[in-house]
Amino acid sequence: MIQRSNRASNKILSLCLTAAAASILCSSAMAAAPDTTRVIVAFKPGAKAAIKGVVAAAKGSVKHEIFGMNAMAIEVPRTALAGLENNPNVEYVEEDVIRKPFALTTPSTGTPYASGQLVPYGIKLVQADQLPDTNAGNRKVCIIDSGVDFTHEDLKDNGANVTGEYDSGTGWWNTDETHHGTHVFGTIAGVNNSGVGVVGVNPNKKLKLHIVKVFGANGAWTYSSTLASAANKCGAANANIITMSLGGGRASMTEQKAFDSLQTKGVLSIAAAGNDGNTVVSYPAGYASVMMVAALDENKNWATFSQYNSKVEIAGPGVSVLSTVPMGVGQDPVLSVGTTTYAPTAMEGSPVTTATAPLADFGIGDTVNTAVSGKVCLIQRGTVDFATKVTNCQNSGGVGAVVYNNVAGPLAGTLGTTVTNIPSVGASDTEGAAMKAQLGQSATVGVKASNYAYFDGTSMATPHVSAVAALVWSYFPTCTGSQIRTSLDNSALDLGTAGRDTKYGYGLVQAKAAYDRIASLGCGK
Incomplete structure (x- = not known):
């Protein structure tokens, strides 16, 4: 049911421009x-x-x-x-500077979510399971991203609560060619429906959402002019919150004016810190009128890819976040040997198919060996690249390949541009050692199509914070956006260095703690 992906990249472009007018010549x-x-x-x-x-x-x-x-x-x-x-x-x-997109579960016990779903770890980490979204219908979140696959089994029941824009450059809001926006949407409002998929922070089909699509099928970036327009369209749609899992390394006066104006009108804008693991300030997150979000993992540790600087304000779950992707584009890797079921990762570029055959040792996979013909190849990482290993297995008559790590931890590999016909997955070093003791047993290896995927990135942390902001604000609709922002900061779970720091900001966003604080002290305390 799941695909593990490299984090949604927001590699900052090293443009040659400065703020000086003459520098525009490099644009x-x-x-x-x-x-x-x-x-x-x-x-x-x-x-x-x-x-x-x-x-x-x-x-x-x-x-x-x-x-x-x-x-x-x-x-x-x-x-x-x-x-x-x-x-x-x-x-x-x-x-007109460039803006780019910046993706662990438990089964539901039936309380508070219907059984038969997976509850991404981030839902509990931000306390969304402790605060029902009963009043969420009085808030609207505007998602500026790549659109959303609104045919998705776990999203479509949001129905009339979701509206969006048509753009002549990117197309209709209810399609998503890059998968990014659908993943963001699922974290915010994946539906609480028995036996289907995952749950979002606001899962009960009450929250209003408006979609502005700035990333189309033909590009993974957009301009600051387009983003300023998108933000203003969110404002025109009466959005309370704007969520942006995107950014770039240079400020824009036009963009800043748009977000400053929206703030004065009561809108809370939230954006990703960036994924380059350095101290660069990304924009729009770096503007004072926008809340910058960093990423952490399921153990509340700072994600090493998350950019860190004095502008980081708050943190959210952003490592191995399970959410929705357009129907059928996710990948669910499967691996079992004998009676043992393993937890592999899909080899990026593997065909979507499965195979069952005896497991055979293929060494490091650097040469063709017909002894593995008709078998599943067990291959150790090292010496040659993954594509060569899997191709050699295929050319030897192998029907599937398992590449296991030669260092501690799981293996996430890619075949690059190499096209193979046999399924291939990655396994950890410990799983590889266990399978070495199972040679000759029947093995099933494969990759199945899925509607869900694991993504890493500050792109994944941002919708957690935006969705919590909407959830908490729905209980106190007379608060302003700036007051909700202050309350979220003051109620965050302090992590890292005591007080606000460059990696976590004020800490991990907390829904129930923010609700309790406002209920006790009032807005903006």
Whole structure:
């Protein structure tokens, strides 16, 4: 039922721009032609037509008109920048910076969730199981991401509570080609339905959600201009909370103005710290009007990929988080030998199929050996890459492959661009040692299609915090977004260095503790 994935990456782009206007000349090599650059132009009220005329005269083009602001993203020859900056109708010109996406369970006992589901560890860690989402219908969370597969068996019952936007560039909100947004949605509102999937923080089909899709099928990144528009659309949809599992390493004045304005209107914006494990400040999480979320694991230890700095405000579960992915795109690895069932990881690139045959020792898999023909190959990690090991097993007549680790811990491998016809999975060093004693026994190895997956990342921590914010706020709807933010900070479970620190911020978000604090002390205490 589950797929383990590398964390949803938010590798910060090393763009050459600085805040100086002249530095815009280095902008957006990923998207613009070598002699052009993509920038945001903010203009005075009523000057839109005039600016469009200037852009056209410079042989440039308008790329995006920012919703709710007197600003637009344009692509123009670099030689036109000086004229734009000196135009009396222009307030400022800045780079249109890149924004990118930044993914352990127990069976439900029937209380408080229906039986036959898995309860991701993060649900209990943030105390969502201790605070019913009875009042969640008075809150709305806006998810800015890659859309959501709203045909999903564990999400579709949210029904009319979910709305979204159509975008000519990314398509309809209710499809998700990159899988990221569906995973985020499941953490927030995976449905409490007997025998199906997982549960989210707000699982009882009450919470309102609005989806703005900024990541489409053809790219894993978007621009700050698009994000500013998306945030303003969330505001126009009357969202109380905006959740953003995305970011990039440079600030944007336009973006900041959008989030600052939304804060003054009572909206609480929450975003991921980033996954590069360094001290870089990601944006939009780095703005004062946005809450920055770090990631920790099931043992409440800081996730080593989580970026750490003075802007980190709060932490949420972000390692091996089980949630929904578009129907059928997840992978469920299976491995059993004799009467023993193991917990493998899917080899990335393995075909979705299973095989059963006697288990045979294939050494380190560096050469073809027809002695394993018709058998499942047990292969130790080392010397040659995983693709070569599995290919050699296949060329030897093997019907399946198990690669086990040569160091402590599970093995998460990839076949890269190599295409194989036999199923392959990874196993830990201890599992490999156990299987060495089971050679000759019948083994079943394979990868099955699934509707769920394990992801790592601050992308996974962020929806935990956003969903808890909605849950707690639903009990105290007269509180402002800023007051809820303060209450979440003050009630967080302090971890790491005493007090606020650079890795955990104020600590792990806690739903019941925040509720108790507000009930006792009032909003924003």
